[in-house]
Amino acid sequence: MRLSSRLPQGFEPNALSATLAHLRAEGRPVLDLTGSNPTRCGFDYPEEEIRAALSQPSVLAYDPDSRGARSAREAIARHHGQGLRADELQLTASTSEGYGLLFKLLGDPGDEVLVPSPSYPLFDWLARLEGLSARTVPSYFHERWHLDLGALEAAASPRTRALVVVNPNNPTGHFLSISEWHSLTELCARRGLALLVDEVFADYALEPPADRLASALLEAEPPCPVFLLSGLSKVAALPQLKLGWIAVRGPGAAAHLEALAFLADQYLSVSAPVQTAAPRLLELAPGIRQQIRHRLQANLASLDQALTAHPRLSRLPVEGGWSVLLRRPAVDADEVCALRLLNEAGVLVHPGSFFDLPGDRHLVLSLLTGEGSFREGLARILALL
Numbered sequence: 218m219r220l221s222s223r224l225p226q227g228f229e230p231n232a233l234s235a236t237l238a239h240l241r242a243e244g245r246p247v248l249d250l251t252g253s254n255p256t257r258c259g260f261d262y263p264e265e266e267i268r269a270a271l272s273q274p275s276v277l278a279y280d281p282d283s284r285g286a287r288s289a290r291e292a293i294a295r296h297h298g299q300g301l302r303a304d305e306l307q308l309t310a311s312t313s314e315g316y317g318l319l320f321k322l323l324g325d326p327g328d329e330v331l332v333p334s335p336s337y338p339l340f341d342w343l344a345r346l347e348g349l350s351a352r353t354v355p356s357y358f359h360e361r362w363h364l365d366l367g368a369l370e371a372a373a374s375p376r377t378r379a380l381v382v383v384n385p386n387n388p389t390g391h392f393l394s395i396s397e398w399h400s401l402t403e404l405c406a407r408r409g410l411a412l413l414v415d416e417v418f419a420d421y422a423l424e425p426p427a428d429r430l431a432s433a434l435l436e437a438e439p440p441c442p443v444f445l446l447s448g449l450s451k452v453a454a455l456p457q458l459k460l461g462w463i464a465v466r467g468p469g470a471a472a473h474l475e476a477l478a479f480l481a482d483q484y485l486s487v488s489a490p491v492q493t494a495a496p497r498l499l500e501l502a503p504g505i506r507q508q509i510r511h512r513l514q515a516n517l518a519s520l521d522q523a524l525t526a527h528p529r530l531s532r533l534p535v536e537g538g539w540s541v542l543l544r545r546p547a548v549d550a551d552e553v554c555a556l557r558l559l560n561e562a563g564v565l566v567h568p569g570s571f572f573d574l575p576g577d578r579h580l581v582l583s584l585l586t587g588e589g590s591f592r593e594g595l596a597r598i599l600a601l602l
């Protein structure tokens with residue numbers, strides 16, 4: 218039987234994943250410098266408190282609200298500040314599900330969304346699975362990353378429905394500047410586009426520029442529809458609990474929220490336990506984030522220390538987020554380089570090309586990696602490069 222053309226043609230793993238599976242099957246140890254799952258990175262979670270939050274008596278009651286429990290939305294509004302109200306929020310089971318709802322809300326099959334690249338590769342599939350396509354528009358690096366606003370405007374077609382930005386971006390760590398923000402909202406207003414802003418990493422500013430956009434909730438009444446996405450997976454480093462949210466502002470916000478609630482009502486996918494626990498989990502989150510910030514800073518310091526002996530290699534600024542870009546001479550393709558590191562040094566890194574980083578010059582390392590593994594992996598990478 219023919220399956221939907223929205224699906225990939227095949228499900229074969231790429232060369233890097235296939236090699237990794239092969240090495241692991243052979244029992245060869247691999248130092249993984251790509252880990253983005255915080256529950257496996259040795260952080261000290263307040264386990265008792267998390268369990269208590271998830272086992273309150275009310276988790277046994279089912280009292281669905283298609284927008285999500287008000288107490289959870291109020292806690293999320295407090296977390297964001299910026300005058301955000303519970304009424305401006307829609308709960309989802311994850312940020313990824315939030316994209317699915319927004320693409321259903323905004324597009325018809327064949328429509329497209331614009332995504333500045335490099336960026337998070339999942340957008341491509343999230344859009345395709347809703348019958349849309351994600352068109353990438355390269356950003357450029359000059360001392361820091363910049364959106365190419367002219368190219369974004371030129372790429373907007375009558376079928377473009379939205380622009381998707383990640384603030385700070387994954388994996389470049391680029392925070393939008395305030396001036397980029399105003400240009401974006403103005404462009405979207407002029408061209409009738411919605412602006413989707415993924416702020417899952419907004420609490421992890423490492424080397425933030427002074428003019429960074431700290432929150433897409435900067436304005437109570439932005440000139441275009443603004444949808445901010447975030448969730449517990451990064452805010453509280455609890456991806457397994459599956460809670461995300463969308464904050465809605467700008468022209469048409471009330472109608473957009475009503476339609477989102479209708480969409481969410483078809484699935485009611487957010488579990489009662491996580492909604493009940495959300496206020497307490499958000500109280501516990503700063504302690505977890507603090508540990509993560511220490512880890513990110515320690516690994517960045519190790520990298521800087523190690524790079525002093527390797528003038529041909531450098532790293533890009535990490536304005537925010539959980540990744541660092543290691544820049545190397547473009548002597549071979551990024552993927553070839555990553556395969557060589559895996560096969561010859563037993564170290565797993567992401568090739569920059571996975572994220573559309575230009576020019577075969579980048580490897581992406583996760584700063585979430587345990588500090589000992591990070592130093593050891595780095596030493597092996599630097600020895601081989």
Ligand SMILES: Cc1ncc(COP(=O)(O)O)c(C=O)c1O
Nearest residue numbers: 311312313337383387448450461
């Ligand atoms: C930029 C970005 N958005 C969204 C997600 C997914 O978040 P969630 O677990 O809430 O779906 C990730 C996960 O790494 C991410 O990097």
